[in-house]
Amino acid sequence: MTSPIGIEGGGTSVIADGEPPPNAKGEDEQLIGRSPGRLMWIRFKRDRTGVISAYVVIFFFLIGLLAPVISWLYGKNPYTVYADERPELFDSAGVPVQPNGGISGEFWFGLEPGNGYDVFTKLLYGIRTSLGIAVAVTLATVLTGIVLGVTAGYLGGRTDYWISRVIDFLLAFPAQLFFIASMPVVVSLFVSPRDETPVYVRVVALILVMWFLGWMSLGRILRGTTLALREREFIEAAKVSGAPPGRIIRKEILPNVVTPILVQSTYMLPNFVTAEAGLSFLGVGIVEPTPDWGQMFSKASTELVMQNDITYMFFPGVSMIIFVVAFNLLGDSVRDAFDPKTAR
Amino acid sequence: MSRSERHVHAAIAVLAATALVLTGCSSGGSKGGGNDKEQQENAERQKALIEFGDAAASKGPAAEVPGAKSGGTISVPARDSYAHLDPAQIYVFNEMQVGLLLHRGLTGYKATSNDGSKHEVVGDLATDSGTTTDGGRTWKYTLKDGIKFEDGSAITSADIRHTFERQFAPFINQGPPYVQQWLADTPGADYRKLLPDGPFKGKHLPDSILETPDAKTVVFKFKKPRPDLPYALAMTGYAAVSQKGDTKEKYDKAPVASGPYKIQSFKSGKSMVLVRNTNWDPATDPIRHQYVDRFDITFNQQYEDSTKALVADSGVDRTSVSWQNSVDAGNLSKVLNDPKMKSRTVIGYQPYVGQININTSHKAMQDKKVREAIAYALPVSPFVRAYGGSAAMEVAGGIISPTVSGYDPSFDPWGKKKNPAGDPAKAKKILQEAGKVGTKLTFGYMNSQEGQAYSTAMAAGLEKAGFDVQRQEIPAETYFDQVSKLDNNYDIFHTSWGADWPSASTVIPPLYDGRAIAEGAQNYSQINDPKINSEIDRISLISDPAKAAAEWEKLGEYIVKDVVNIVPTAYYKQVQIAGSKIGGLVYDDVVGGVDPRRLYVK
Amino acid sequence: MTTLTKEAGAPVPAGADAFLSVRDLHVSFRTEDGVVRAVDGLSFDLERGRTLGIVGESGSGKSVTNLTILGLHNPMFTTVEGEILLEGQELTTARESELEKLRGNKVAMIFQDPLTALSPYYTVGRQIAEPYMKHMRASKKAAWERAVEMLDKVGIPNPGQRAKDYPHQFSGGMRQRAMIAMALVCDPDLLIADEPTTALDVTVQAQILDLLKDLQQEFGSAIIFITHDLGVIADMADDIMVMYAGGAVERGTVHEVLRAPQHPYTWGLLNSMPRLDSDPHAPLAPIPGTPPSLLHPPSGCRFHPRCTFQDRVGGTRCVTEVPLLGPDRSSACHLTADQKRTIFEEEIRPRLR
């Protein structure tokens, strides 16, 4: 948000001695005695963009959840090989013969060049897979971030030092490279390369790998916040009053790090989605026939598609852009709602 | 940013999205697509036979290519760098091609027509294609005079002995195994026991196996008749290696050339320059020419790049031709439909035939009904699709490729040519009759884009017929090691096999001889059928290639139609194009691509 | 003396010698929550060489007023009405370039926190020299020498060397001295000091205040001194203006206002201020309630929601009618002069003693 006075070009809060800007005072009036949560909620509801993007995001999650239902109503599934079911729709190389990737009343989003899967259902299920994984990773990282970050921040001293060193070390890892390299390794932990790799194993591997290098940033932030909180009066008070650390952390600290966690996770989740897609794109993530967002991109980057059916690549592409944009906007709104002073 | 600003973002996001969608229109159908009639004629023409040439035919120099001129440089774009240059390590198509220019063996293929269709096997280093007095147990070769390595040293029988003995050394593990197996008289990889370290620790093959009585004579002695030896020796894999120039592992990067060209420089993955080998004497060589001064080979040239350049045909591209690269799918129709360009193209089959192997070592697969059901149900169209459609793949009827003597285009027992998507209905009926609906099929596939594509589609097709298909990916680079394990758990998996020489004797015995079943051997379906075995033995002894070919054909049809241990999928094809100033451009059926030996600059 | 029945909002005729004269100034910001009236109908004059102290709680609009004088507000969100005359020059409508000529030259400002107010990226010397180069068209060298001279004036030891230092190498007090040097480098006619001592500890405070006074003697410039500390005001200012919720509620000389305050709010301020000589056991009486929202200011007298003397006025005047402030010694309150006197004498003063 922008506060009124200051030099042109840069809105800044009116007064030098850090009193809240007028509009915040305005809110104080109407929001007297509300909990921060309520305040945040009220502010958020006032933010139209935020609300709209929230709807979009929810829409995507619904798609993910309801994919089976939708495709049941739609009467198709992403596994049927229409290139063999309906050869007349394809040429010998498996490219739909009708223009625009064979979009028709029957195949709303057209057919995938190659085996001719139904793009619509494939996209639905692809979103389902990618979102599922991303959510899992986010949860895992948040948990790790909380545990390690808060511990380091609260206990400080040696623990803090070592956890911080670990964080530094992991941050020095070439992440993407590490993902690619370790995927087969992690997979091999579960199945000998001789046997089939069940989908769930790939999923678990993806989650593990991304989690392993995903939690540090949040961990750092939480460490910082906790470090700051630790010095605050009410914590001191709690300490003096002899509350056990566990209780202090639960009752005093955690409630106060909810904000950074929520904000961070709204930024992390889309990153995990794109990262997962990236891995599948490189062929180390989810593979055919399991539908997956990133895998659709790798299909879209094949000569066959780029040469003959450019339409195909827009379905995964555009849907992902919309998703990520919506999510980032949501993230901004959430942040503003929590902390109206941030001016960007 | 302020909230008001973010409204705008949202708006713009939507705008951008729609804009993207609008530009995303495309016309249907691939721009590839071959021309099947063409290919059929091609197939017809390729049903040629190959005779063994006599001493006269083996005399150099090779017959001039009509209109050939000497001099000039030809630049050669290639996709893959050469992983191996040591002849004994060469078993791969593109390496064999360059091998033709670098290395000479005891025998070689001499083109007897100028269209690359007719050949005979003649003596190359040897004075003839080999003489045998006892139906192929003992083969005698005499070396020509004036044959030298690039360093000027004469090629003697000692070098030839060394050549064959080092085939047994551990570091030689990529080349063809035929002659070693014949000498050791064992199938599979056990031949290595015969001379575990090769010649490098002072051990040598006894005269009872390989005899070199004098500097010019080499005698091979086998337990069984091996009428195909002249063919085998013509493989680059058995070309001469200089004994004193042998640097073992390092030889793979810098071999001593004996052919018309030698390596001036080789940057793996980047480029290679071949220049005239002054110590090569055309008078001794009945099959090679030395028209151009040098070949500039550049690697990492993808198909579409080389094609684009060659189609444009300007500057240096006018004198360039790729040995390996074929015209990419995207440009096929363009190239084939433009008469001016068509004159610069050659079309032909590669020697490979794709097939789905049914692992008969598994109980469930031993039921012939099940195998027939698979044969009916299996869609082969996914395979054709995955590799670029009819321009690159042709639905196969039998296991004998059009490039091999004994091909019959009309043979199609499972109706794949009519209905490549398979006939699940019929298959289902058979399964129901046999009460085998729901049979579990473990389908091993190569973990590559293509592999994933066709395996999923094939699985879908089989499932329609009532099979329960379990796909299992196999890392591409260990694929063959894994499917060739005796105890592998794959019921069906795809392999392709190219004849090492244009006779089904390099197809049927290695693939279907029940006694060749071994760890890592190529009898992937592990079929052990008495009739096949006995037929193999019988036909192997027929020394007249023509008669043999006819017999092999019959046996092949028996395997596909009555044994059903495999289902043929497709014949590999390719179209290649050259610059307008390239002369002597020929698609050689034996090479399985452009013949580099005949090229000259117009 | 005050006339409470003065006609509403009538501009008071500018004193001929008024150096700075603010007339019926209205400053309001557009925010998402609505329009905030930060300054609402403020008028005051300031003569050369005099010091005006502006007192008031946070958000009473004192800083806003002064930022507006310098034109340091963001036109995108702010609307300014009324007039600000500096030697007869209208500032509210002046062009940006005009204002730039004034800033740091005729009118200089000292900010509260010298650490954040000085750029960490440039040497103190350079930052002092910059405005001198700009306004005096001085050469780099001359400007530098001037900077050193100024540092010397504000009592920085070994100024030649220190000028080459960066702010973070200075102590808090020295920084504030540097700030002052920077403000005075072009010897301005008007110096606006926005709580210049709040961030400093008491001893340093005293030094800085003395410094300011000395310099004022030397340069003879007028000072607007903003603070919420009546003690400081007593020490520094000639006149006082008490601001509440964007408007002035009482004005007069230091003596008048501190000895005989007339406005309940001023009483509140005095109450809430501890004194060395006051009885340590007597409780401090903070002003009840919270500052009003400038979004929806209370009707009538802005102070009425917190005012404990409404009933004395009687009727609903406090809620309905806006009390006005006269030009000279006066206060904006509906209480009669007598009431004010008696209430202060009988109810407030005892508590202060």
Next chain:
Amino acid sequence: MLRFLVRRSLGAVVILFLLSIVTFLLFFGMPRDPALLMCGKTCTPANLENLHRVLGLDKPIPEQYWIFLTNLVSGSDGFAQGPCPAPCFGYSYHSNEQVWGTLMDRLPTTVSLTLGGAVFFLVIGLGTGLIAAWKRGTLIDKTFTGGAMVISSMQIYFLGPLALAILVYQTQIFDKPAYHDFTANPAAWFGGLIIPWVVLSTIFASQYTRMSRSSMIEQLQEEHVRTARAKGMSRRYVFFRYAWRGSLIPIVTIFGIDLGSLLGGAIITEYTFGLPGLGRLAVESVFFSDLPLLLGVMLFSATMILLCNIVVDAAYAFIDPRVRLA
């Protein structure tokens, strides 16, 4: 300051050391037996054994690691393929090339791609960011920030193929991206990389637009900036002399990280455009489970990242005296 840099460099070395251990361990958990790869079609157990011996895979892992380290530092002649001068990462299982040589072969591609791209996206990104901040609230600002928002939400694996499809395959305006040696043919070098540069920098630039704008705006709200205005300094002067200086710090940080990871191999970009750089090398080496190569790429790439971090720290000192003199 110098002491600080030295300390950081030492830290980097330690991290690299740990990294090498972790990576080494990681890859000896690799699912595929490298010897099996090399063994080829006609492979016997005996032969496999022999290969294990040649590759030293039969030794205990700590010993293998120790050998790896010593080779790295002092080179080795113990390789069947030939001598291997320091820094010796051994020979690739797959191509039998020296790993270090291969890395050096691939490096120019990655460097060209990265530096070229970096120039593009820094100029465009910072430029648009500054303009947006300068014209804050205007339509220009909203267009820039909005556009940046959308573009930065795109992925190279979408934008790349899209660009290829339109510019190369459909319209055939450009040649397929490829790396040509700069010294040999600058024009070809430029032509071959232009599409990757544009795609790469488009996405990165959009992030820098947002970053430089927001950090600029934060700076403009700094007190000292207001002081400068109060001194009568012109808006432009304050904008560029006071605000910009400060706004650079977060940007330099991010830039250091980006540059580091890109120099370590712009994996997806190189993969998408088929450029033979370090990133592509990494992917290939994984697919061939070519351990020495993979290890080499990993360490090299990590080194790049750490180097860039150190450079960034040094850069701070130039921007911010507080760091220099602390």
